[in-house]
Amino acid sequence: MVSVEVLNNHPTGGALCAKGRAAPEIVASPRRLTVPLKRTRPRGAADPGWVEVSWDEALTEIANRLGAIRAESGAEAVAFGVTTPSGTPMVDSFEWVERFIRGFGSPNLIYSVEICGWHKDFAHALTFGRGIGFPDYDNADAIILWGHNPARTWLAQATRIADARRRGAKVVVIDPKPNGSGQQADLWLRIRPGADGALAMGAIRHLIATGSFDADFVDAWTNGSLLVDRATGRFLRADALWPDGAADVFVRLDASGSPVPCDTRYTQQSGGRLRGVLSVRARDGRMISAATAFELLVERAAPYTPARVAELTWLPIADIEAFNALLATRPRLAYHSWTGVGQHTNATAIERTIASLYALTGACDRPGGNRWPVPPPTRALNDYNILPPEQQAKALGIAELPLGPPAKGWITARDFSRAVLEGEPYRVRALVAFGTNFVVSQGHSERNKAALNALEFQVHIDMFMNPTAESADFVLPASTPWERDALKIGFEITQAAVETVQFRPRMVEPVGEVKADYEIAAALALKLGMHELFFGGDIEAGWNYQLAPLGVGVEDLRGHPEGRRFPQAFRDEKYAVTREDGTAAGFATPTRRVEIYS
Known part of the structure; x- marks a missing residue:
């Protein structure tokens, strides 16, 4: 391998990131791990005493140790780590690795989601029922990059944003640092880290105060018009007010300000009142103090004047007012947020605030806005339900974060370290990590290092030695992407990208004895008795299982x-699709509407 060129007709192939350009030196690096290594001296020794061992010796001992810990303490006593598929070669293998972890029975996977995309992909769904979608830069009038720097981290996006700006789209960058995308913005907001929610609340206040939000969308497609019982914080139901009212039907205000039943399964619910506070008599005679969800949003946003937002965010009032004024023009608005929003303790609340602001613009799933893709029908290898419910319930941190990453089997570094060092809520004894550099990529490096040193057993799989691997009992060498076959079903960025399925053949011979992460996961799975779950070790059979709904197989893609x-x-406004029974697709939320109030 001597160089890498772009593939211009590929939906994400028009730009090469730094890792792509560096492929030849990565493949040929003399620092690569090339053989399995076993520690022969205690952790903390100046020299780990690494010795080379065969793959069979390494995998057999690893499987035996993991199996013994599972038998003694339960599968939850073994934690796993997986690096991000967004920016590493784990994209080729993460579904296989998660299949292995769930088949093993552990709910404890240290993933990158808590410092990467939790907010945009999952917290966003608490408001919209789906993740952020893909920004339609090609048709946008305005683009907001909120804690996202594609000029440095996603060049395929950056080139499309530059094209949009050349044709007249306004670009706003919200980032403490100007480097990269901020240097190419029409408005750069140098925000105080972690204060993004205040900026969004101020914009919500402005849109409401000036009446410049999309009232039709908010009325018809958010839960803003539904009445909330102030005493309980819960939505009123029709059976609480009327003898023939249904328990699954909500209550809203009609144009006259009177409460009426509202079945959100149907679309014909507009024309009422978004604002309202009233006392209503329940069937049992008690008086209920109620307000619309939109009224509650008005009350919550009221303190966020430009002066207060400036105080909280460290932004000049003029910049805040320019931001609000841009939104008030009701542009076709596309936005993306990433780690600048995600790497805060209040990331979920920030994203729900941004999502609520976005709902007021009415731009979602419309041309020029953020559109939700329609992926081809395929099968996932990493279905979370492979893990039994009783094991899902043991995920570290799930009691404190019932709507957070532990609900999907992804645990935080904080909770992993606590379980290792303090035995709370139970002792974690081992860690197997595919990629990652847990010591330095997650917060509190000192605690992370202490947790690794306190483990009974640690395995690390990677292309290079790093501070996390240095404390392992076994270090296994992973191949680079160019040394293995790989299947990629769908890419981000556009609908065309989502519809693209690519089988990438191996390009160069593997160095030394390296193996693909998916091969390592499959080999361990077989030694732990998961023959049926892992297609008898036949990786191509697994790929064909994924592709079967498309009516093609790997051989069809090789050419x-x-x-x-x-x-x-594909169509826009998928929430407005009317089914044969007259109901609307709506949103995948409890109220079947965008939840500006939960």
Whole structure:
């Protein structure tokens, strides 16, 4: 391998990131791990005493140790780590690795989601029922990059944003540092880290005060018009007010300000009042103090004047007012947020605030806004339900974060370290990490290092030695992407990208004895008795299992290394689709509407 070139007709192939450009030196690096290594001296020794061992010796001992810990303390006593598929070669293998972890029975996977995309992909769904979608930069009038720097981290996005700006789209960058995307913005907001929610609340206040929000969308497609019992904080139901009222039907205000039943399964619910506070008599005679959800949003946003927002965010009032004024023009608005929002303790609340602001603009799933993709029908390898419910309930931190990452089997570094060092809520005895550099990529390096040193057993799989691998009992060498076959189902960025399926053949011979992460996961799975779950060790059979709903297999894709596109029926405003029974698709939330109040 001597160089890498762009693949211009590929939906994400028009730009090369730094890792892509560096492929030749990564493959040929003399620092690569090339053989399995076993520690022969205690942790903390100046020299770990690494010795080379065979793959069979390493995998057999690892499987035996993991199996023994599972038998003695339960599968939850073994934690796992997986690096991000967003910016590493784990994209080729993470579904296989998660399949292995769930088949093993552990709910404890240290993932990158808490410092990466939790807010945009999952917290966003608490408001919209789905993740952030893909920003339609090609048709946007305005673009907001909120804690996101694609000029440094996602060049395929950055080039499309530059094209949009050249044709007249306004670009706002919210970031403490100007480097990269901020240098190319029409408005750069140098925000105080972690104060993003205040900026969003101030914009919500401005749109409401000036009446410049999309009232039709908010009325018809958010839960803003539904009445909330102030005493309980819960939505009123029709059966509380009327003898023939249904328990699953909500209550809203009609145009005259009177409460009426509202079945959110149907679309014909507009034309009422968004604002209202009233006392209403329940069937049992008690008086209920109620307000619309929108009224509660008005009350919550009221303190966030430009002066107060400036105080909290450290932004000039003029910049805040410019931001608010841009939103008030009701542009076709596309936005993306990433780690600048995600790496805060209040990331979920920040994202819900940004999502509520976005709902007021009415731009979601419309041209020029953020659109939700329609992926081709395929099968996932990493279905969370492979893990039994009783094991899911043991995820570290789930009691404190019942809507957070532990609900999906992804635990935080904080909770892992607590379980290792303090035995709370139970003792974690071992860690197997595929990639990652847990010591330095997650907060509190000193505590993370102490947790690794306190483990009974540690395995690390990677292309290079790093501070996390240095404390392991076994270090296994992983191949680079160019040394293995790989299947990628769908790419981000556009609907065309989502429809693209690519089988990438191996390009160069593997160095030394390196193996793909998916091969390592499958080999361990077989030694731990997961033959059926892992297709008897046949990786290609697993890929064909994923592809079966498309009616193609790996052999069909080998002749198209550039990828094949499988077009899907795509439309905007998918929430407005009316089914045969007259109900609307709506949103995947408890109220079947965008939840500006929960």
